[in-house]
Amino acid sequence: MSDKLKQCREQIDALDEALLKIVNQRAALAQQIGHLKEGGVVLRPEREAQVLRRLQDANQGPLSNVAIAALFTEVMSQCRALEAPLSVAYLGPEGTFTEAAALKRFGSAVQGVSCATIDDVFRAVESGEVQYGVVPVENSTEGAIGRTLDLLLQSTLQVCGEVMLPIHQCLLAQQCDVSQIQSVYSHPQSLGQCQGWLNVNLPAAARIPVSSNAEAARLAAGHVNCAAIAGAQAAGHFGLNVCVENIEDDARNTTRFLVLGKQQVAASGEDKTSMVLSATNRPGAVHDLLASLAKYDVSMTKFESRPSRSGLWEYVFYVDIEGHQTDEKVVLALAELKQSAAFMKILGSYPLAV
Amino acid sequence: MSDKLKQCREQIDALDEALLKIVNQRAALAQQIGHLKEGGVVLRPEREAQVLRRLQDANQGPLSNVAIAALFTEVMSQCRALEAPLSVAYLGPEGTFTEAAALKRFGSAVQGVSCATIDDVFRAVESGEVQYGVVPVENSTEGAIGRTLDLLLQSTLQVCGEVMLPIHQCLLAQQCDVSQIQSVYSHPQSLGQCQGWLNVNLPAAARIPVSSNAEAARLAAGHVNCAAIAGAQAAGHFGLNVCVENIEDDARNTTRFLVLGKQQVAASGEDKTSMVLSATNRPGAVHDLLASLAKYDVSMTKFESRPSRSGLWEYVFYVDIEGHQTDEKVVLALAELKQSAAFMKILGSYPLAV
Incomplete structure (x- = not known):
């Protein structure tokens, strides 16, 4: 072993010892907090989100923010599990x-x-x-x-x-000569996520929706002229080859x-609130709903309509807004929204995904 | 929030910052080591085993040695993945x-x-x-x-x-009145692991071997008088109840x-060597094989016979011994073993499970 390698390893050993000491100190503090809390609440989503955000902001690498979030999620997971x-x-x-x-x-x-x-x-x-x-x-x-x-x-x-x-979706098949592929099996969601790629690369192949991507891989394993769209991890299980990776139309x-x-999760500072609304049955009703949000400068991050089960051509709306339901401007906007909506149910406020 | 809680959280925040700094320093050193190594070898099993053992020896809690191994395995996993x-x-x-x-x-x-x-x-x-x-x-x-x-x-x-x-095995069924259970499905290995419990608690139930524990749970979900032996995580998936936990005969x-x-993994200090042997066809041949190990004070941790595919009533032996194939006494014992065995193949030397 070279001197340089030996030296690096000794430095890593010293760092590991420091890590060991600190994670145990952290676990002991988490235990103390557990005893302070009433009602056995062990998870504070807003607090965990704050911890991860702060560490990602402070992170200077070389570990990526994704790796830092994974590591600290695991640290918190182990500390939490000390109780149960x-x-x-x-x-x-x-x-x-x-x-x-x-x-x-x-x-x-x-x-x-x-x-x-x-x-x-x-x-x-x-x-x-x-x-x-x-x-x-x-x-x-x-x-x-x-x-x-x-x-x-x-x-x-x-x-x-x-x-x-x-x-990330892949094209899996027994043989990777795509000119031979006559049918592509997948869950309808996955077929939809890859339709652009299919239009360009397999325009003539039949697209056959099945109940899951695993079922698609199983079917493709039975026919040499069939392919499946599924995650790469399904390939080995059904003896298929990963012919093309990342065929989803949007890389994101x-x-x-x-x-x-x-x-009920407390505010973390960067939160979302999800709700379901229905509008009264009159012209401009949906516009009025949204006006209350705009008035108080509350951003809407999602607006999705869905047929209501209660009547033909009636809809409910799934709305996500920025902010916590206890934030001042959200309180005001929701109070006004409640007046104009025929129905309103808050599904919850919670930290943005880290 | 109480002062005490606030104080604990501030201490945790300070510890997390220290952790962040150290894991990144560790990752930077791991990158340096990656560049020093030739041939792109990224995993050194003997080194990782040594790191985990040393940390477990030094661990004073409250985190368990299992938690420490899980955390540092994740730290090493993330550091390794910096390259690929x-x-x-x-x-x-x-x-x-x-x-x-x-x-x-x-x-x-x-x-x-x-x-x-x-x-x-x-x-x-x-x-x-x-x-x-x-x-x-x-x-x-x-x-x-x-x-x-x-x-x-x-x-x-x-x-x-x-x-x-x-x-850990569980008894899963639609209804947990075990007196009503007429059949128990499971993989033959799992039925075997729970036969003592079955003899005492379900002596009259038929034991039906199937291809996997998941298949057993699927079958049990179809009949109210049937149960499956499987892990607890299978219960929800098939809408079954976990009737009895930990029914394996040996809690270990x-x-x-x-x-x-x-x-070829280098020696870590606490290693095992696995090999396959066959004895020559004469009286006392197996005894002679083992004598070479005893002579050099090499402990055998496993001795398993298995029919050889080459002839009727011929066997091969799967033997695990303590020590690495480069350890002095193992070198001597293996050299002598090789003389007396009709066939010998070293499968590998590797660190004991941490």
Whole structure:
């Protein structure tokens, strides 16, 4: 071993010892805080978001802000689990993007519960079987997950947080001569995320929607002239080759997930508030709703209409705004909005995804 | 917020800043080391094992040694990934114990590739598609995974490490009145791990072996009088209840996994060497093999016989010994062993599981 290598390793050893000491000091303080809190609340989403933001602002590298967030999420996860690990339900099966989102938010020291449907995740949190749930809510290319929106309307759960996860799609097939590919299987969401690429590269291939990307890979494994669109991790499992990577039309293709719980999250300084509204049945009603937000200078980050189940051609609107429901201008805007809306339900205020 | 809480949080903030500085210093040193090394070798299993052992020895809590190993595995994972993330194949599907073992060993900053069979994991490493592979090799209650042993005999891959993972089994069913349960589905390994519990608690129920624990849970979800043995995380996915936890006969029920690669791992100070032997066809031949180990005071940690594919009633022996193949007494013992064995193949020397 060269002297230089030896020297670097000795320096790393010294740093590791310092790290060890500090993470244990941190864990001891987290324990103290746990004993100070009443009612056994172990997770403070607003506080965790503040910690990560501050560290990312202070980060000078070489570790990326993504790596710093991952490391400190894990530190907080282990400190939290000193008392008892959090239980978190997510839309399964294991290995899906939703599990990855839950891990990204809560770290590895949690008790994960895989659920078969979005309904089951809501039920698991409502019944108290788990403390938090994670469900997908929208994709940047393909739009809303309708079932999540419908359940949010009915449920008494609070939105306690959001997670953003970049999604990369690949073309998987037994053989990578794309001129031979006659059909492409995938979940409709994924077909939609890659339609531009398909139009250019596989214009003649049939696009066959199936229930999941894993099912698509399974089907493609059975036919030499078929391909699947799925994540790279599905390739090995079904004996397929990754023919083309990152075929999503938008390189920033991202899925947004919501964290569900029973807790009203306090303001973190950079927050969002989600709500459902319906307008009264008269001309200009929707415009009036939005006017209350504009008046108090509250930015809207999402406005999504969805058929209401209560009548033909009636709609509810899913609206996200910047700010916490306790922020002064948000309080004023919401009070006015409430006057003009036929129906209004606040789903929760929570920190912006870090 | 109470003064005491505020004070604790300020102390945590100060510690986090110190942590941030140190992990970045560590990452910068890891980058320097990466540039010093030739041939792009990014993983030094013996060095990582030494780092974790030293930190566990120095650990005074409150974080457990398990938490410390998880945290520093993640620190090393993120530092390694600064150049390029390691690619690791594992026996899938995602969410299995083997994926958990891969994560435990390599941390989250890796490119995971799920494979459908143990054969596929070997192939993925042999072809260079991935740098490392993780496969199960034995369970403490139910014994060897035959396919892994057979492939180790044929393959040119090296064993680069081992991972131990505690395995907890649960009884899952639609309804938890066990007197109503007529059949129990599970993988044969899991049925075996819980046979004592089944004898006492469900003596009359039929035990039906199926291909995986996930398949067992799926089947149990279809019949009100059926149960499955599987991990707790499968319950939610199939809408089953966790009726009884930890029904494995041995609370220390552990599965051992091997890390496969193309690298000969250097000595870490606490190592194991795995090999395959066959004895010549004469009385006392096996005894003579073992005598060479005893003579040089080399401890054997595993001795497993397996039918050889080459002839009826011929066997090969899978032997693990303490020590590295470059340790002085191991060198002497192996040289003598080689003389008396009809066949001998060293599978690899690697650090003991941390």
